[in-house]
Amino acid sequence: MFNGILDSAAKLDPTGVVGRTNLELRYARGMLDVLRRVRVAKLDGTYTVVDMVEQQARRSINRPAIFFDKDVITWRELDARANQVAHWAQSIGIAKGDIVSLLMNNKPDYITTWFGLAKAGATIALINTNLTGGPLAHGLNVAAAKHVIVDAELGEAFTAIAGSLETTPKVWAQGGTVAGAASFDEAVAQQPQTQLPRSARPKLKGRDNLFYIYTSGTTGNPKAAHISHYRFLQASNGFAGAMEATWRDRMYCVLPLYHSAGGIVAVGSMLSVGGAVILKRKFSAKQFWEDVSRYDATLFQYIGELCRYLLNSPEHPKEKAHKIRVACGNGLRPEIWPTFQERFNIGRVCEFYGATEGNVILMNADGKVGAIGRIPFYLDRVFNTKIIKFDVETEQPVRNAQGFCIECAPDEPGETIGLIPQNPNKTVGRFEGYKGKAETEKKILSDVFTKGDKWFRTGDLMRRDAQGYFYFVDRIGDTFRWKGENVSTAEVAEALSTFPGIKEVNVYGVQVPGTDGRAGMASLVAGDDLDLEAFHAHIGKALPAYSQPYFIRVKAEMEITGTFKHRKVDLVKDGFDPGKVAEPLYIRHPDLGGIKPLTAAVYEDITAGRLRF
Structure with missing residues (x-):
């Protein structure tokens, strides 16, 4: 199969790359391995996440499944704890399809609890x-759950909104x-550690x-997305x-x-795969390399900002003495990518x-x-993703004049969309939507290239080069127009x-x-020694005139979501009004020369039209 795909591709390849370079061979093998691994997943099949885990x-038994602080939970213990949760769930009437909300910090109980609930069909x-x-x-x-499991550490936040x-x-x-709550731990501890009898198991697909x-809720209230077993x-x-x-792998999470x-x-x-998760409550740049070395981590799941935090941290004696072979994630910006990879x-x-x-879903398998x-x-034709x-x-x-969308040329930015198959049983391109029909329909674009076709809107602007590589440009709503x-x-x-000195932007x-x-x-989040005059010169050289920022706000720390994404909503609302913003504000305007403090008088000149843009 592998050679057949490469041979067919090589005959059609206008660049002559396929089948000739090691990178292309590696990419094709990687994609085939992904397809091989996911073939067990079938919409109408009875093989579920419960069966997989x-x-x-059964295979791993006494091998570690979770490392957490000084605790090591084996695969046998993980399954036994989940069995107790499953028995408890059935004992209180939780059945297939019932919704249970889980409000819990990172800890082993998080995994064993959701897995046990899944065994009960919740x-x-x-x-x-x-x-x-x-x-x-x-x-x-939005969840409208019959039951809510609340971590005692989050009890105060929950109690405040219970009404x-x-x-x-x-x-x-x-x-x-937690005030007014029954003890989950005591109720679960009374249950057997054996699996649910076959006769009592829900018939899941x-x-x-x-x-x-x-x-993530970067622009408003979060929406609940369906995630099936498939x-x-x-x-x-x-x-x-x-x-x-x-x-053999250990993932640092x-x-x-x-x-x-x-x-x-x-x-x-x-x-x-039967590997182990090294679970942490939260990210710590100071503790990162100590943990990675201590637990013999081989994999690391990142968000781009975490990589930036690590680069901005002082050198650590163990930052190269580790076993990490792959860092997997998204949002690693190209300006820090080579430095991050080389330094660490x-x-x-x-x-x-x-x-x-x-x-x-896009995957950079060869590390470009x-x-x-x-x-x-x-x-x-397999993945049906267009820009x-x-x-x-x-x-x-x-x-166009016929009312259809227009595909972008190579390297031309546009919105990325994915074809939703007309056959709901087709797995590639399946869109499961949100808990709420209206929210789901907002993400669907119809009559794109033919009458009646439907495509998922990513809400992201990207460009694609002649070799098929995709590059992120911006989030729709973040990109703006200025000077045409x-x-x-x-x-x-x-x-x-x-x-130099800029930590976050x-x-x-x-x-x-x-x-x-x-x-x-x-x-900006910047060091105390930020040279505004040099920064002004840097902006002039690095960016075309129309994209150079006029206003600068210096913050002690950046507002982020729980998944380290920057929030813009409140920043846009505050604008550049010194009456609303207590932090240092600056203006970069040619009539003022360089970067100057944005005072109330300057703001009044702007609003009155005396300082023109």
Whole structure:
């Protein structure tokens, strides 16, 4: 099969690359290994996540499954604890399809609890542990669960919004006490550690829902995305294949388990091969290399900002003395990629692109710096991912005279979309949507290339080169127009972040009275010795005039989501008004010369139209 695909591709390849270079051979072999691993996943099949993990537990038995602080949980113990949760769930009437919300910090109980609930056939709503107040109530109300399991460490946040819940779930406290809650730990401890009898097991299929995983909420309240057993199997096995993972691997995971990056890519890939997860409560740049060395980690799941934090940290004696062979994740910006890999002796970076709810998955299997993935021409019809022309001002795709969308030329930026198959039983391109029809329909684009076709909208602008590599440009809504040009916030942030002393950058557009479009503004986290005069010169050299930011806000730390994504909503609302912003504000305007403090008088000149843009 492998040679056949390469031979066929080589005959069609206009570049002459296929079958001739080691990178192409490696890429093709990697893709085939991914396809081989995920073939067990079938929508109507009875093989589920429960079967996969139980199978690995039988094979691994006394091998470590989870490392957590000083504790080591074996595969036998993982399965036994999950069995107790499954018995408990059935004892209180939880049946197939019932929803249980899980509000718990990173710990082994998180994994054993959701796995035990899955054995009972429940759907588990994974609630963001960083939420409080209205957003937390929103997440719980969307789930509308019959039961909520609350980590005692999060009990205060939950109790504060309990009166705002639209339903009255039964509340269970884990790891301590929560006001008005029954003890989850005591109830589970009374249950047997044996598996549920075959007669009592729910009849699950691949298409049955396993999780609700919420989107990151960078622009508003998070939405709950359906994650079926099939999708978990597909993703966990696929990423294991991409990393060439085996039972000998140990994955270092600092990302939250309520999100797909930590909960599926990191944990799921190890569950699929019988490896081990080194689980941490949260990320610590100071502790990172000490942990990696201590636990003999071989894999690391990253988000781009984590890599930047590590690079900004002082040299650590163990930062090269480790066993990590693959770092897998997304958001590693090209300006720090080679430096990160070289400084920390990372043999291979496996960058990928994928949204929790989406049907577009891209994988950079050969480590090309800056690329978020690749679909070579001979796999175009398999993955059906396109980039279409997009109008940034109207935030809508461009359509031709016939009303159809227009595919972008190589290296032309546009919105990336993925074909949703008309046959709901077809697995490639399957879009499972959100808990809520209206939210789901907003992500579907119809009549794209033919009447009646449907495509998933990623909401991301990308470009694709002639070799099939995809590059991230910006998030729709982040890119803005200024002086008749499109400004990519990601590209501006990339240029600014290369200046010495800049630790983090968040770029966005702000409205200026009397102007069309939005002017650029950059929120920075920088060292105390930031040289504004030199920074001004750097901006002038690194960026074209239309994309150079006018306004600068200096912050002690950046607002981020629980998955380390920058939040822009509040920054855009604050704008450049010194009456709203207590932090240092600066303006970079040719009439003022260099970078100057943005005082109340300067702000008044702008709003009155005396200082023109």
